[in-house]
Amino acid sequence: MFLIGVIAFAVLSLTAFWIKPKYIHLFELLAIWFSVTAVNSPIYSFFLVNKQWITVPDNKELSLIRIIYTELICPLIITWILDESLAVKHAILRYLCYLVTLAILFLAGFALHLLGVIHFSSVGMFWYTPFKAIPLIIALFSVRCIRYLMRKDGIYYESTKY
Numbered sequence: 001m002f003l004i005g006v007i008a009f010a011v012l013s014l015t016a017f018w019i020k021p022k023y024i025h026l027f028e029l030l031a032i033w034f035s036v037t038a039v040n041s042p043i044y045s046f047f048l049v050n051k052q053w054i055t056v057p058d059n060k061e062l063s064l065i066r067i068i069y070t071e072l073i074c075p076l077i078i079t080w081i082l083d084e085s086l087a088v089k090h091a092i093l094r095y096l097c098y099l100v101t102l103a104i105l106f107l108a109g110f111a112l113h114l115l116g117v118i119h120f121s122s123v124g125m126f127w128y129t130p131f132k133a134i135p136l137i138i139a140l141f142s143v144r145c146i147r148y149l150m151r152k153d154g155i156y157y158e159s160t161k162y
Contacts, residue, residue, distance in 0.1 A: 002115070003061045010072050017080055023087030027150060028143050032082050035142040036075040036135045043131050044070050053124025062117045069112060074132075077104055078139055086143065098136065105132040 022029065048054040056066065078101060085097030106129045112118050113125075120128065150156075 003064055006065050006068055006073075010068055010076075013073070013076055017076060022083055024083055024143070025146075025150065025155075027146050028086070029079060029083065031142040031146040032079045032139045033075050035138050036078050037071060039138045040070060040074055040135045043134055047131055048124060048128070051124075053121050053127055055119045055121070057116065057119075065117050066112070069108070069117075073108070074105065074135070077101065077108070078136055082139060082143065098140075101136055102129055102133055105129070105136075 049056060056063065081097055081101045081104070085094050085101075088094055088097070109118070109120075109128050109132070113120050
């Protein structure tokens with residue numbers, strides 16, 4: 001039953017993100033999504049699970065929930081917040097959005113811990129937020145690279161809303 005709720009949440013979130021107006025270019029959105037997915041999975045599996053900072057139950061339903069969170073919901077959260085925050089001109093508001101993103105990712109991981117999907121060790125709880133900051137930093141770097149390449153090719157797409 002919990003799996004159905006997570007899938008419904010993921011589908012509704014993707015639909016809402018698809019419908020809402022985007023402030024950054026499609027190439028930037030794809031760069032964020034792909035870089036977060038490419039960095040998040042190895043970090044999650046190697047550093048957190050293999051170092052046994054997080055223990056994963058053997059339940060198939062809970063493992064599907066963890067996979068949906070890692071591969072779909074976490075990149076969606078980062079992409080959605082960066083879509084909103086990169087369009088803001090004020091640097092202070094951007095940095096606040098990045099901190100809010102880390103807080104949301106930490107709370108989502110803690111919610112998975114409370115629901116029994118994953119179990120943190122004391123070291124894992126300490127290292128979870130810094131390791132979740134790595135995909136955010138890589139996503140910001142990939143957006144900067146894509147913007148540089150777009151400007152180099154003559155595509156000047158300024159994504160500011162304020």
